[in-house]
Amino acid sequence: MHRRRTRQRWAAAALAVIAAAVAVPVLAGGDDEPRRDALVAAGDTDVTLQVTPTWLPEAVVTRTYVDANLAEGVWVVDYDFGGGAGGVLAVELRTSTKPPVIDPSSAVVPPTGPPVDVHGHGAAEYERVNAQQGEQSCQLLWQDGPLRLSVLARAKGVTPGVACGTARQVALGLVDRPMKLDRPIRFGLMPRDYVLVQAGTNIEAWCPRAGDNQHTPRCVQARDAANTPTADGRRVTVRGQIGWLSRTETEVILVVPGYVEVRTPTPAVDPAIAALTDDDLIRLAESVSLARGW
Numbered sequence: 001m002h003r004r005r006t007r008q009r010w011a012a013a014a015l016a017v018i019a020a021a022v023a024v025p026v027l028a029g030g031d032d033e034p035r036r037d038a039l040v041a042a043g044d045t046d047v048t049l050q051v052t053p054t055w056l057p058e059a060v061v062t063r064t065y066v067d068a069n070l071a072e073g074v075w076v077v078d079y080d081f082g083g084g085a086g087g088v089l090a091v092e093l094r095t096s097t098k099p100p101v102i103d104p105s106s107a108v109v110p111p112t113g114p115p116v117d118v119h120g121h122g123a124a125e126y127e128r129v130n131a132q133q134g135e136q137s138c139q140l141l142w143q144d145g146p147l148r149l150s151v152l153a154r155a156k157g158v159t160p161g162v163a164c165g166t167a168r169q170v171a172l173g174l175v176d177r178p179m180k181l182d183r184p185i186r187f188g189l190m191p192r193d194y195v196l197v198q199a200g201t202n203i204e205a206w207c208p209r210a211g212d213n214q215h216t217p218r219c220v221q222a223r224d225a226a227n228t229p230t231a232d233g234r235r236v237t238v239r240g241q242i243g244w245l246s247r248t249e250t251e252v253i254l255v256v257p258g259y260v261e262v263r264t265p266t267p268a269v270d271p272a273i274a275a276l277t278d279d280d281l282i283r284l285a286e287s288v289s290l291a292r293g294w
Contacts, residue, residue: 040189042187042188042206047070047199048178048179050075051177052174053170055172055173059082061079062082065201067202068199070197071198071207073098074094074096075096076093076200077092078090078092087162092153093174094149096149096150099148111126112126113127118140118172119144119174122142123140123141124141125140126141136154140168149171153170184200185200185202185223185260185288185290188287190284191220191274193209193210194206194220195209204222205221212270213272218265220263221262223261224290225257228257228261230257231244231253232246233245233253233255238259238282242256243256250266250268251265256285262284
């Protein structure tokens with residue numbers, strides 16, 4: 001009799017354990033599958049311009065704008081001098097590994113002079129003078145193997161030659177040595193199987209590796225919201241700051257005014273796009289670092 005009661009007590013205890021295990025909630029990815037954490041460490045991807053300038057106008061650079069579109073194979077660095085370099089306003093360096101997309105409806109403008117020799121390559125030179133604005137620009141375009149290069153200079157004044165003289169010196173000073181570009185905006189977390197597609201002064205974008213998604217509209221994007229005073233949506237808290245989250249069938253946007261904006265399309269756009277919850281988006285925003293700090 002004693003052994004029978006003991007067995008009954010053990011059986012009741014076992015059933016209680018099973019019931020408790022069933023009652024424990026799980027994050028469901030489907031009807032019966034547990035949901036893995038949607039976000040992983042983004043990793044530290046280097047973004048490099050394939051060439052390095054050894055000469056720039058002698059003046060303080062007031063702003064450096066960077067935009068690297070890895071999917072399109074285009075890297076751009078723009079040095080802004082604010083007119084303090086003997087009238088030079090800005091110099092832009094651009095490299096591309098893919099042919100440019102040309103609008104067939106636009107007229108083809110011929111170079112303004114004979115090819116300019118840049119390390120043995122004939123560069124087409126295009127000079128423009130805008131008398132109305134009192135400015136001029138000059139662009140050199142050439143190809144070195146699979147790499148297409150461009151140097152563009154802008155300067156004050158309408159006397160020809162100022163911008164072209166600068167563009168030629170910058171082009172001749174380029175050396176075949178990669179230059180690591182700054183990433184002022186960085187994600188610390190990212191959905192699984194996403195790759196870096198665009199990085200720059202105003203944006204960082206990661207896209208799904210799968211499918212036809214290697215372009216920014218299909219990406220998770222972070223932008224600096226320093227000049228965004230307010231936003232619409234549901235009030236949330238991000239790093240102790242007030243943010244506003246809005247969701248539609250095709251897009252989710254989270255804005256922390258004065259700090260950061262994060263947005264992503266939804267799987268309604270493409271099934272390969274990660275299905276992120278509101279909490280996932282808040283974690284993404286909290287993972288973003290800005291070079292100016294926040």
